[in-house]
Amino acid sequence: MNGYVPSVTVEGREIDFLILALFVVSCAVLALVFGLILLYMIRYRDESGVYRGHPSGKTWRFEISWTAATLAVFFLLFIWGGDLYVRLFQPPADALQIYVVGKQWMWKVEHQGGQREINALHVPINRPIQLVMTSEDVIHDFSVPAFRIKHDVLPGRYETLWFRVEKPGTFELFCTQLCGVGHYSMTGEVVAMSQPDFENWLSGGAPAGQHEDMAAAGKELYAARGCSGCHGEGGVGGSPETTGVSAPALAGLIGSSVKLQTGATVTADEKFIRDCILTPDKTPVAGYPQIMPSFAGQISEEKVLRLIAYIKSLRSGNRT
Amino acid sequence: MTHSAAQVSYLDDGHTLRSWLLSTDHKRIAILYIVAITFFFFVGGVAAFLIRYNLISPNGLIGSAETYNRLFSMHGILMVWFFLVPAAPVTLGNFLTPLMLGARDLAFPRLNLLSWYLFVIAGFIALYAVVGGGVDTGWTFYTPLTSFYSKGHVVAAVVAIFIAGFSSIATGLNFIISIHKLRAPGMTWYKMPVFLWSLYATSVILVLATPVLAMTLLLLAFERIFGIGVFDPAIGGDPLLFQHLFWFYSHPAVYVMILPGFGVISEIIPAFSRKELFGYKFVVWASIAIAVIGFLVWGHHMFVAGTSLYSAIVFSLLSYMVAVPSAIKVFNWIGTMHKGYIRFDAPMLYAIGFIGLFTTGGLTGLFVAALAADVHLTQTYFVVAHFHYVMVGGMVSAYFAGFHFWWPKMTGRLYPEMWGRVGAILIFVGFNLTFFPQFLLGYLGMPRRYFAYPQHFEALNLLSSASAMVLAVGYLLPLGYFAWSLLYGERASANPWGATGLEWTTPSPPPTENFAVTPTVTQPPYQYEHAETVSHE
Numbered sequence: 001m002n003g004y005v006p007s008v009t010v011e012g013r014e015i016d017f018l019i020l021a022l023f024v025v026s027c028a029v030l031a032l033v034f035g036l037i038l039l040y041m042i043r044y045r046d047e048s049g050v051y052r053g054h055p056s057g058k059t060w061r062f063e064i065s066w067t068a069a070t071l072a073v074f075f076l077l078f079i080w081g082g083d084l085y086v087r088l089f090q091p092p093a094d095a096l097q098i099y100v101v102g103k104q105w106m107w108k109v110e111h112q113g114g115q116r117e118i119n120a121l122h123v124p125i126n127r128p129i130q131l132v133m134t135s136e137d138v139i140h141d142f143s144v145p146a147f148r149i150k151h152d153v154l155p156g157r158y159e160t161l162w163f164r165v166e167k168p169g170t171f172e173l174f175c176t177q178l179c180g181v182g183h184y185s186m187t188g189e190v191v192a193m194s195q196p197d198f199e200n201w202l203s204g205g206a207p208a209g210q211h212e213d214m215a216a217a218g219k220e221l222y223a224a225r226g227c228s229g230c231h232g233e234g235g236v237g238g239s240p241e242t243t244g245v246s247a248p249a250l251a252g253l254i255g256s257s258v259k260l261q262t263g264a265t266v267t268a269d270e271k272f273i274r275d276c277i278l279t280p281d282k283t284p285v286a287g288y289p290q291i292m293p294s295f296a297g298q299i300s301e302e303k304v305l306r307l308i309a310y311i312k313s314l315r316s317g318n319r320t
Numbered sequence: 321m322t323h324s325a326a327q328v329s330y331l332d333d334g335h336t337l338r339s340w341l342l343s344t345d346h347k348r349i350a351i352l353y354i355v356a357i358t359f360f361f362f363v364g365g366v367a368a369f370l371i372r373y374n375l376i377s378p379n380g381l382i383g384s385a386e387t388y389n390r391l392f393s394m395h396g397i398l399m400v401w402f403f404l405v406p407a408a409p410v411t412l413g414n415f416l417t418p419l420m421l422g423a424r425d426l427a428f429p430r431l432n433l434l435s436w437y438l439f440v441i442a443g444f445i446a447l448y449a450v451v452g453g454g455v456d457t458g459w460t461f462y463t464p465l466t467s468f469y470s471k472g473h474v475v476a477a478v479v480a481i482f483i484a485g486f487s488s489i490a491t492g493l494n495f496i497i498s499i500h501k502l503r504a505p506g507m508t509w510y511k512m513p514v515f516l517w518s519l520y521a522t523s524v525i526l527v528l529a530t531p532v533l534a535m536t537l538l539l540l541a542f543e544r545i546f547g548i549g550v551f552d553p554a555i556g557g558d559p560l561l562f563q564h565l566f567w568f569y570s571h572p573a574v575y576v577m578i579l580p581g582f583g584v585i586s587e588i589i590p591a592f593s594r595k596e597l598f599g600y601k602f603v604v605w606a607s608i609a610i611a612v613i614g615f616l617v618w619g620h621h622m623f624v625a626g627t628s629l630y631s632a633i634v635f636s637l638l639s640y641m642v643a644v645p646s647a648i649k650v651f652n653w654i655g656t657m658h659k660g661y662i663r664f665d666a667p668m669l670y671a672i673g674f675i676g677l678f679t680t681g682g683l684t685g686l687f688v689a690a691l692a693a694d695v696h697l698t699q700t701y702f703v704v705a706h707f708h709y710v711m712v713g714g715m716v717s718a719y720f721a722g723f724h725f726w727w728p729k730m731t732g733r734l735y736p737e738m739w740g741r742v743g744a745i746l747i748f749v750g751f752n753l754t755f756f757p758q759f760l761l762g763y764l765g766m767p768r769r770y771f772a773y774p775q776h777f778e779a780l781n782l783l784s785s786a787s788a789m790v791l792a793v794g795y796l797l798p799l800g801y802f803a804w805s806l807l808y809g810e811r812a813s814a815n816p817w818g819a820t821g822l823e824w825t826t827p828s829p830p831p832t833e834n835f836a837v838t839p840t841v842t843q844p845p846y847q848y849e850h851a852e853t854v855s856h857e
Contacts, residue, residue, distance in 0.1 A: 003764050003776030012696075019693050019763070026683040033650060033679050037672060040657040041664075044593070052659040062655060063602045063648070070647045074640040074686070081690025082633050088692060089629050104469070138465040139559055141624065141699060145765025148696040152625045154560070155464060156553025159626045172774065176699035176767040178458045180469055181386045184770040279556075296554075 005146045008167045008192070012148035014084055021080070025073060088149065091162035095130035098123070099214070099305045102133065102140035102153040105182030107173065110302060112309065114212040115202055119188030121173065123165060124198035130162040132270060136301050141177035144190050150176055158270045165192040218310025221303055225295070235314045246288050251314035259286040273308050329732065330832045344429035345832055350415035351730070352436050357411055358799075360402035360443060367395035369792060372754075372785040378775050385771040389456035390472070392769060396459025397450055397477060401484050402443050404711055405573055408580030409526075410439070410491055412722045413519050415730055417495060419823035419830060420513050422504025422839040427497040431490050438487035446480035449473040458769060460570075463551035463562040467543045475544060478537045485530045485537075492526030495519050504822065506841035510604075513821055513845045514597065517604045518583025521611035525572045525579075529615070533569035536562065563625060567618035575614040577711055578678075579607055581718030582649055585671050588725050589653045590846040591819040592668035593660030597846045599652040606645035613642040623694045632691055639689035646682050650675060665817070666740025670721030673748040677713025681706060684759065702762025705755045713751050720747070720798065727802065728816045732829040733809030739801040746794035753787030820846055 007013045043050055098121065101108045109117045123129045133142055135155040142161060143150030146169075151161040175186035193201060222228055222235075230238045230247035237249030248258075253268050261284040266272055276283050277295050284290035299307075330347045333339070340348055370391050374382045382388055414432065418425050426432050449455055453473030457466045466474055499520050503512070539550045540562065549555030551562040582603075590597045597603060619627060619635030653675060662668070684706040688694045697703065720743075728734055757780040766777045773781070815824040822839050823830075 003774070005765075015692050015696050018690060019687065019696070022687045022690060022693060026680075026686070029683055030679060033654065034676060036654050037657065037675065040654070040660070041662055041672070044657065044660050044662050046594075046661045046663045052661075059599050059602075059655070062651075063599050066651045067644065067648055070644050074643060077686060077690050078637050078640045081692045081694070082636055083692075085623075085632065085636075085691030085695065086629065088695060138469050139462060139625075143699070143765070143767065145696070145700075150624050150695060150699065154553075154626055156559070157626060172765065174765065174767045174770075178389075178460075178462065178465065178769045180465060181389060181456065183389070184385060184767075184772050187774075 005171070007146065007148055008165050008169060008171070009147045009149075009163050010166070011084070011088055011163065012146070015148040018080055018084060022077065025077070088162075091130045091160065092128045095128040095162050096124070097130050097132055099302075099309075100131050100133040100142060100153070101136060101301050101305070102142070102175065102179075102186075103136040104138065104180050105175070105186040107142070107175075107186065107188050108302065110214060110305065111202065112214050113202055114214050114217055119173075121188070121190045122198060122201050123190065123192055124195045125165045125168055125192050127195070128162055128164045130160055132305075133159050133161065134274075134301050134305075138179045139177050140175045140179050140186065143174045143176040144171055145174070146171040147190075152177055158274065165190075168192050168194055168197070214306050214309035215313040216310075218306035218308070218313075221299075221307050222310055225299070225307075227307075230292070235311060245291065247292075248285050248288055250311050253314075254312045260284060261286050261290070270308050270312075273311055274304055277304055277307065327831045327836060329827070329829045331732065331829050333832045342433070344425070344433050346414050346418050346426050346429065346432060347730075347830065347832075349432050349436050350411050353406070353410040353414060353439070356436070356440055356443060357403060357407050360398050361407075363447070364395050364398035364403055365792070365795065367391045367398070369788070371395060372788040374771065375773070375781045376785045378773050378778050378781075380772040386454075386456060388771040389458075389769070390450070390454040393455045393458050394450035397446060397455065397481070400459050400573070401481050402439075402446060404577040404715060405488065406439065406484075406491070407577075408584065408715070408719050408722065409495065409519060409522055409576075410435075412515075412584065412719070412726065413491075413495060413522075413580060416515065416726065416823055417498055417519060418502065419729075419826065419834055420516055420821060421498065421502050422507060422822045422835060422841065423498065423502035424833055424835075426494045427501055428494050432494055435487040435490040435494070438483055438490070442480045442482075442484035442487060445476055445483065449476035449480055460566065461537075461540060461562075462566075463540065463543070463557070463559050464554065466540060467552040467557075475541055478541050482534055482537050485534045488526045488530050492523035492530075495523040496527065499523075504839050504841050510601065511841050511844050513583075514586035514600070514603055514607075515580070515583035518579045518586070518607050521607040522576050522579045525576050525611050525614065529569045529572040529576075532565060533573075536565040536569065539565075560622070560625060560627065563622055564618065567621045568615075571618040571621065572611075572614045574707075574710070575610050577715045578718075579610065581674065581678075581715045581722075582607060584718045584722035584725070585653060585674055586649075587819075587821070588667045588671040588721055589656045590848060591725070591817050592663045592665060592671070593657050594663075594818075594848045595656055595660040595846075596844075596848060597652070598655030598658070599648075600844070600846070602648055603652050606648045609645040610642060613638060613645075617642050620689060620694075623691055624698055636689055636691045640686070643682060643685060643689070646678075650679055650682075664741070665724075666735075666737060666744050667721045667725035667817075669741055669744035670717050670724060670747075673744055674714055674717040674721060676748070677709055677717055677751060681709030681711075681714055684709065697762055699768055700762035701758040701766045701768060704768055705758035705762060708755050708758075713755065717747065717751075720744070723798070723802075725817070725819075726823070727805070728812030729823055729828050729830070731806060731809070732812050732827075733805045734812050734816065735798075735805040735809060736801050739797065743794055743797040743801070746790060746797065750787055750790030750792075750794045754784050754791050757781075757784045757787075820848065 007016050099110045107119050109121050133153040135153045140153040141150055142153055147163045171190045173188040173190050230243055230245050231250050232238050235250030238247035256268050257265050258268050259265050280292040374380050374388055455472045455477045457470045542548045543550045549557040551557040617639045619631055620639045623632050761780050812828040814827050826835055
């Protein structure tokens with residue numbers, strides 16, 4: 001078929017197999033439906049003198065049979081599709097995280113090493129990649145047909161998508177959520193390369209001057225934006241004695257449980273840290289006065305991601 | 321029985337414009353609706369034509385992405401709210417409900433007229449919005465795109481749909497109450513024609529779901545005009561909230577479109593198979609089941625939108641459940657044909673076409689209900705093809721089937737049967753050739769709503785666009801021969817098809833008061849006698 005790209009991920013091939021199964025089931029049902037209709041159209045046409053006999057009684061036997069058969073087939077398809085979906089949702093623990101920001105009408109990508117690219121995503125093959133995606137404006141959708149996956153990219157949230165490419169190659173990237181006039185032009189490519197090629201690309205492929213590590217760039221922001229004034233150097237936390245105000249420690253924060261003044265306990269993920277930076281009033285941490293100012297509108301999504309990368313790099317007791 | 325002066329046909333009961341525009345006769349209001357609905361169908365069709373024209377070339381032929389986005393938004397808004405949702409209830413439903421019930425009129429005739437006016441006002445505001453100013457959000461109005469980023473007359477479009485919603489609610493209420501209170505003596509619930517059951521289920525959805533749409537659109541307008549943060553996260557809203565609310569209406573709305581179609585088919589198949597409907601009670605309760613379960617599947621539009629894993633699994637299961645009653649109906653229709661005496665008049669050809677197209681649409685629904693398959697197929701042309709098979713292949717075929725079936729009753733004239741059959745076949749073939757390639761395009765990954773597209777999608781798009789011409793001829797043809805039949809068509813007898821049902825016991829066209837004597841019902845519906853042969857030729 002013109003434009004057909006065989007799937008280059010294991011999960012994509014499983015999706016293809018599921019679609020094939022659905023296709024076979026559909027063809028069987030259509031053959032049955034069309035076959036019977038055609039047969040009856042010919043056999044029982046008005047002019048036909050074929051003996052009709054008595055109309056069949058006990059219609060409920062037919063009803064129960066075809067309802068049960070339909071339910072059984074549907075249930076199998078549901079289990080199949082659901083099981084695969086659940087696996088698609090859960091990235092391996094060692095996935096390489098890459099950050100994606102959508103905006104009208106381009107894709108901005110930033111690697112952990114600080115390499116940035118636009119409307120392109122370079123990834124190594126045979127390694128699970130997890131995209132952490134957000135949008136600066138409207139909802140977009142990151143879709144790679146060759147991987148058989150897509151996911152919406154929302155403003156104000158971090159959505160994730162993972163895949164593992166088996167073969168090197170260049171694959172089409174589409175935005176598949178209507179995002180305005182330029183929606184159709186919000187396309188790009190995903191370039192899968194061998195690990196050595198990818199390393200080469202990381203060190204030389206991106207333009208000079210953009211090689212700063214995301215966490216390092218976040219550290220600069222941390223100082224420049226005055227975060228360290230309250231939360232202390234290296235995110236150790238502040239107290240009236242040290243920084244003049246009580247501020248929670250950030251080192252070791254990621255993945256920990258945080259108790260809020262509302263009584264709720266939340267897990268500190270990327271989204272939580274983002275909310276704390278942009279809408280701190282909504283996430284007041286128990287035991288601390290809520291005096292943190294909002295940085296909404298003052299700091300771009302990409303810079304928030306760099307700050308998060310820095311905060312994630314801070315382990316408990318770490319004084320970098 | 322004496323033919324009193326009051327026994328004048330509803331068409332001859334006054335010839336002034338006023339006698340039409342101020343009529344509270346359900347039959348005249350149905351005709352008013354037919355005029356309005358047909359107009360919007362063809363305006364929406366022109367937009368569809370231009371969309372297919374643009375997609376002939378990978379670079380787009382109409383020159384501007386903004387124009388293209390406005391076209392598909394116009395197509396969606398007009399076709400969904402000003403054709404598909406109202407079409408069957410307000411035309412066939414309005415005309416037939418009192419006739420099938422053995423009643424003089426609907427329960428609230430003036431409310432019925434009011435809903436027509438609301439519909440027309442809404443329609444003109446919508447036309448102003450989509451033609452005068454333009455809306456480029458798609459018919460789905462996703463936030464925050466619609467909240468602030470989109471230019472154009474979004475608020476006008478939203479107001480139009482808001483008003484049209486009140487028309488829907490009034491119509492739904494009217495049908496529910498009429499079916500409860502106005503059934504002829506002896507017509508128990510299980511002696512009602514399936515069309516009325518379908519309309520009842522449809523009306524329940526209209527009354528329960530439409531207010532949610534109205535609230536959602538109001539919130540959207542408040543956000544856009546006053547900047548009140550409801551859906552845009554930049555001002556404290558939640559973008560997924562809009563999708564939940566929107567689909568809570570818009571998925572049941574799909575059943576509003578298709579359920580009356582099921583009813584029409586359930587009338588036509590027995591009439592042209594000369595045989596009782598197979599499994600009447602199963603067909604009836606399948607409609608009710610669809611109306612109920614249909615409220616619980618909206619989340620299947622959001623499998624890749626960022627909702628929780630568990631909700632997706634539940635919505636997938638429920639989506640499979642809602643497909644079961646539809647499958648039951650298809651099997652029962654085929655069961656009705658078994659050992660029948662089948663005739664192939666145009667209504668039957670449309671009905672058979674409906675079964676084929678609707679079944680294909682329903683089966684491809686299984687693809688997008690399967691979670692993992694949906695991840696690949698959603699938001700591509702696969703989905704476009706899927707819902708066109710259900711709504712256009714299914715619903716419009718059923719609407720046309722019903723229109724042909726009851727045309728002699730509505731107008732007192734016969735349409736040219738040969739042309740009717742040609743139209744039915746043209747639409748079936750043209751439809752498949754237009755939309756089947758879109759399944760392939762979707763599987764290959766072509767996204768929806770793209771003004772321009774990669775070169776390798778060109779061949780299938782070209783096939784789809786070329787075939788759309790066949791489909792367009794198929795849809796224009798009935799307009800021609802129906803108009804012809806109004807002037808030159810042979811006079812129809814009271815019951816040209818030899819069909820059962822109270823509507824066939826009164827003259828064609830019916831007198832204003834429908835029945836000279838209130839009929840009494842003693843038999844279940846569809847008591848067809850095999851030996852009886854009735855010809856209308």
